[in-house]
Amino acid sequence: MRNTLAVYVREVRSYFTSPIFYILACVFMVVVGNTFKDSFFEFATKTMQALRMAQNYRMSIPLGSVNMVAQQMFSYINFLFLLIVPLLTMRLYAEERKNGTMELLMTSPITTVQVLLGKFFSALTIYTVMLALTVSFNIIMMIESGGKLDWGPILSSYLGSMLLGGAIISIGMFFSSLTENQIVAAATTLATIMGLWLLIQTSRFLDPPFSDFVRFLSTSEHMESFTIGFIGMQHVIYFISMTVFGLFMTGITIESARWRQ
Amino acid sequence: MIEVTDLTKYYGTKLALDRVSFSVRKGEVLGFLGPNGAGKSTAMKIITCFLSPTEGSVKVDGLDVVENSLEVRKRIGYLPENPPLYTDMTVKNYLEFAAKIKGVSSKKLRESVNTVVEKCGLTKYYRAYCNSLSKGYRQRVGIAQAMIHEPQVLILDEPTIGLDPIQIVEIRNLIKTFGGDHTVVLSTHILPEVDMTCERVIIINDGKVVAEDSTKNLRARVPEQESFMVEVRGEVNGLLGKVEQIPGVRSVTSQPAREGISAFKVEASNDMDVRPLVARTVIGENMELLQLRDLTMTLEDIFIKVTLN
Numbered sequence: 390m391r392n393t394l395a396v397y398v399r400e401v402r403s404y405f406t407s408p409i410f411y412i413l414a415c416v417f418m419v420v421v422g423n424t425f426k427d428s429f430f431e432f433a434t435k436t437m438q439a440l441r442m443a444q445n446y447r448m449s450i451p452l453g454s455v456n457m458v459a460q461q462m463f464s465y466i467n468f469l470f471l472l473i474v475p476l477l478t479m480r481l482y483a484e485e486r487k488n489g490t491m492e493l494l495m496t497s498p499i500t501t502v503q504v505l506l507g508k509f510f511s512a513l514t515i516y517t518v519m520l521a522l523t524v525s526f527n528i529i530m531m532i533e534s535g536g537k538l539d540w541g542p543i544l545s546s547y548l549g550s551m552l553l554g555g556a557i558i559s560i561g562m563f564f565s566s567l568t569e570n571q572i573v574a575a576a577t578t579l580a581t582i583m584g585l586w587l588l589i590q591t592s593r594f595l596d597p598p599f600s601d602f603v604r605f606l607s608t609s610e611h612m613e614s615f616t617i618g619f620i621g622m623q624h625v626i627y628f629i630s631m632t633v634f635g636l637f638m639t640g641i642t643i644e645s646a647r648w649r650q
Numbered sequence: 651m652i653e654v655t656d657l658t659k660y661y662g663t664k665l666a667l668d669r670v671s672f673s674v675r676k677g678e679v680l681g682f683l684g685p686n687g688a689g690k691s692t693a694m695k696i697i698t699c700f701l702s703p704t705e706g707s708v709k710v711d712g713l714d715v716v717e718n719s720l721e722v723r724k725r726i727g728y729l730p731e732n733p734p735l736y737t738d739m740t741v742k743n744y745l746e747f748a749a750k751i752k753g754v755s756s757k758k759l760r761e762s763v764n765t766v767v768e769k770c771g772l773t774k775y776y777r778a779y780c781n782s783l784s785k786g787y788r789q790r791v792g793i794a795q796a797m798i799h800e801p802q803v804l805i806l807d808e809p810t811i812g813l814d815p816i817q818i819v820e821i822r823n824l825i826k827t828f829g830g831d832h833t834v835v836l837s838t839h840i841l842p843e844v845d846m847t848c849e850r851v852i853i854i855n856d857g858k859v860v861a862e863d864s865t866k867n868l869r870a871r872v873p874e875q876e877s878f879m880v881e882v883r884g885e886v887n888g889l890l891g892k893v894e895q896i897p898g899v900r901s902v903t904s905q906p907a908r909e910g911i912s913a914f915k916v917e918a919s920n921d922m923d924v925r926p927l928v929a930r931t932v933i934g935e936n937m938e939l940l941q942l943r944d945l946t947m948t949l950e951d952i953f954i955k956v957t958l959n
Binding site: 391392395396399402403406407488489490491492493494495496497498499500647648 | 695698699700701702720721723724726728730731732733734735736737738739743747748750751752753795
């Protein structure tokens with residue numbers, strides 16, 4: 390526990406001393422903010438039109454919920470993280486290998502799992518900080534809609550994003566453990582998590598049972614229900630098992646380096 | 651303290667260590683000597699648990715490096731070939747981190763950091779970032795990191811490489827102070843270093859131990875004969891014959907002359923010192939003796955001789 394904490398603190402500090410985190414967080418907020426603005430105005434205009442129509446023709450027209458805006462925002466957030474996470478995780482092991490600090494970690498009385506968990510949670514912390522910044526948009530929505538925002542789907546969306554984060558961070562860590570080149574680590578991670586995200590597109594061209602299998606593997610398929618406020622156990626299990634699998638593979642890679650090199 | 655038995659290591663199909671066996675006593679300073687690529691670093695990486703052996707066993711303080719890896723690592727301080735520094739940390743933060751992952755208790759943390767900082771002469775750079783340090787100071791931080799948890803065994807891989815002459819002397823003196831309390835294994839390909847810091851030497855070449863002895867014995871081992879160079883002014887044609895007749899002299903070979911100075915090499919058995927007799931003969935011939943230089947083998951010669959065979 391103490392060892393894990395030591396690694397965790399070092400990693401988090403390292404994230405905050407490097408400019409990468411600030412740049413990524415800044416770009417992230419600008420992009421999310423911009424899409425939020427667009428969809429919010431669109432929603433506002435549509436609602437106004439609907440209200441005017443209802444007044445003019447004296448009929449009732451169903452109004453959309455302000456949660457539609459949040460739903461749209463989350464699909465952007467999740468997609469953006471697919472681009473950002475490879476840049477966060479690329480350094481985790483590749484940098485240690487390049488600097489030779491891997492020798493310090495591997496010859497100190499600290500287990501591979503302790504190092505692994507310290508690193509994983511440090512990246513997850515950075516991810517959480519970025520995700521937490523988006524709470525501000527929800528607060529704006531709540532105020533502007535006069536408190537008509539339903540927090541349930543929003544909380545479940547955050548839970549979904551966190552689960553997705555764990556899974557893609559562990560994949561990124563695995564690729565970082567394979568190489569000492571950070572660019573290679575980032576590129577392979579990006580290819581893999583994008584592939585998993587877009588895999589669902591190929592299900593259209595396949596017949597069952599293959600199409601079902603492909604849908605099951607795709608991360609975007611499992612994300613969907615969280616954004617509409619539904620927490621399905623099978624989806625939670627999907628993300629957690631993916632995270633554990635990624636961590637497990639990373640551990641194996643690191644341990645086997647003792648024999649391979 | 652360290653017991654290496656039939657240690658073999660393959661990198662893929664390439665043989666890096668071939669049934670290497672040796673042992674290191676408690677408190678001893680052992681030098682690991684060998685040309686680049688001989689397998690010095692590999693052996694050290696296995697002792698420190700960074701790599702696993704293909705065959706054979708390594709025991710530190712009676713504990714096997716594979717089975718009791720964590721326990722062994724608690725007892726070992728290791729300075730790899732490149733000091734393992736986190737460039738984005740200050741010396742202080744770095745040493746505190748190293749102390750934590752090496753199991754130094756929070757109570758003793760500050761004290762251990764202060765001790766190594768003082769010992770390694772890092773007080774001035776305590777708050778500096780590791781990437782701003784010169785090579786010599788990086789090396790010192792590397793050594794400080796290795797000894798922060800007061801390990802019984804210190805493994806130093808080429809601790810003086812890339813340092814300037816003054817720093818080399820300082821680091822060597824630092825290493826000398828470790829002997830007695832710590833068991834030290836250091837690798838190098840610089841011979842005088844071994845001569846100055848180590849009590850015992852293992853020469854390793856092509857993955858095999860080719861010689862193992864104390865520096866003194868090793869030096870005494872090779873030359874069964876003494877040889878020295880004599881320089882005189884003028885021609886030496888008549889002199890050589892006379893020197894050859896001195897009892898104990900085995901051979902006299904004339905060396906290329908330069909600007910009126912002649913030189914010849916004398917080889918004699920080492921049970922008697924023939925140098926005074928040679929000097930007397932030269933003066934007896936009314937010639938000026940300019941130099942009489944000992945050609946006893948240095949560790950360098952021994953090294954070349956053992957590694958070439």
